[in-house]
Amino acid sequence: MAKLIQTEEETLLSEAAHGFLSKSAPVSRLREMRDAGKRNDPELWQEMTSAGWAGVLVPEAADGSDMGHAAAHVLAREMGRNLTVSPFLSTAVMAATLLRQLSDEATTEKLKQIAAGGLTYALALDESAKFSPEQVELTAEKRGNGYVLKGQKRFVVDGCQADRVLVLAKSDEGLCLFDLSNKSPGLTQKALEMIDSRDAADLMFDDVEVSGEALLGEVGRGYELLKPALEAGQAALAAETTGLAEAAFALTTDYLKERKQFGITIGSFQALQHRAAHMWCEIELTHSAVLNAGRILDENPEQATLAVSVAKARATDTAQKSVQEGVQMHGGIGMTDAFDMGFYMKRARVAAEWLGDYGYHAGQVAQLRGF
């Protein structure tokens, strides 16, 4: 396996992403977006697309840069640091990973549009309050050449803004994966007022008629087609969340060095020093798990489940610890909306649930480790 250290290219990519995001999309941009009552930032996505990020997992034959998962994680980590709002995970990571498994002309056209920033996707996965992608009640009934979709999906990230939706449905012949326009007749979106101020929606499929072309891959093999995309998304979200944990921790250690009480900087108190040092250790372990997941997804994607779940479980846990310690060590100011820590905390909570929480991924690990 390639080494668990950043390559020179990855370091350059990370520096470029850091330079761009810290200037063009710092946390204040999320704050402005929220205060303006918006849930997404299409202008920013266009800028990111110009930098080639939308095509990071799109094959070169479809005009992508095809830099791979580890590179996507470098970008996601920087987005996590800045709490960047974009359809990167849904579109550039998950939809691209899913679609590139197919080789027909229509799919290639979609991949080209993704890379060019002309097409965004949402993945409609959850039907209950917890991630459980194989538990599907939404039905696909054969009608003529096509299908009729009926049912509901919850917590569809990017569900309002996305041009297209990928949805898993239950048919008489097993699970089928469909790719349809988000404006299909009968499909309605109920926008959710999310704590992290981002786009998510419940999707109602009320006798949505789709043509035979909307079915991706083979009948009954929908989950097999979806799984690599989910794992790519889980790993990239782990990378984003690790970046988030690092940024919240950096705010905290800066504060420990500057805040004075009892006449001295609070960072000289051993009780706080040891908590900060422990937090640093947690982040180190999680960073390793994310690097490992990226390498395995690039080299041996069929064997990535364990690595991805270790990364997502660790990142979920680490980010929550980082923001909780962040608020506590900041004291009162950490509770104020004027201070950024709250934004980190809310995003960490949403990211914890999306694509499987700690329990889901620890369960995957346990199953693969003989529990």
Add this chain to the structure above:
Amino acid sequence: MGEVDAEGDLAEFRREVRDWLETNCPPEMRDGAAGEDAICWGGTTWTFTCDAQKTWLDRCAARGFTVPTWPKPYGGAGLSRDEDKILKEEMQAIGARSPLDSFGIWMLGPALLKFGSEEQKLHFLPPIARGEIRWCQGYSEPGAGSDLAGVQTHAADQGETWLVNGQKIWTSYADRADWIFALLRTDREAKKHLGISFVLMDMRSPGITTRPIRLISGASPFCETFFEDVEVPKHQVVGTINRGWDVAKYLLTHEREMISNGGNVMGSGRALGAVLSDSETGESDPVLRGEAMRAEVDSLALEMTLERYKDQAEGGQGVGDASAMLKYMGTELNKKRLELEMAADGSAGLTWADTAASSWLRTKANSIEGGTSEVMLSIISRRILNLPG
């Protein structure tokens, strides 16, 4: 092209190693045994458990495989990290035991390689590699635990020799060792870090006595070691006189990596899932199961971190102060694992008839020996996070 050649060379090396092991590793040494009963410590006091253990040691020593990465003139085989990894993989594949383990290999060797004179290296390293001389470590004292630089065992300058007086504690296997490497105070006037020397002493020197220490887990390899007017030749100082703290710091970093890297991180070596399913009650306890799952996730992330740090070290970036993290996280996690194993065993694990209880009790020392968890956190806080004071 170069990479392809390198890979070809490694494949060739693997074939050579496999053939060599097939011919040279005695069948009795292929039982995959590890742990205290299977270890060969070497030294003049060592009794081989069987002829095969001696044969295996001698053959490995002749080939440099007891210390594969040491340079050949010092008894090693001069292997690269990739080659060393292949050797370990091939040994593991046939269940080969480690031919020799010792503090000479783990601790003194690396210190001599970095700080020793050429004469010292040529004199002391080959007998370590051959398993002829067994070393122990004299660091801690009753008054110098976490504050190790406070050592008071004194070496008085007598011209050609030092005259050593004082007491060390926690000297593992002092009662079986041939030689000791110790931190001695050679200047009482200097600031405490600047008056210490790293000194090698023959344990048969007149005036050295030892006494074993009994732990909460039962008999232990730890001893108290007493020095009463012990004469030591001056040339047995490693590195510069009064700069022994540099050597000690380097060795402590090395020791931390070893403690976090060795058996202690992996506990008994069994995956926690297997521990639960083998136990009478563990599988059925949802709280225990949840905690075990968490420990398993953390163990895997720690393994990945060890791998990452090795990759970093190979790329020329030292692990440095981050070894404090490995030591802290590794030992705390190991204590957690043994707590879970005890809980899974229920009342079946509560008697001395089972080794589980003493193993569990012994892990409590993991986060004390080689620097406490609290000292590790302070190192991280000061040197990595640059927090004040």
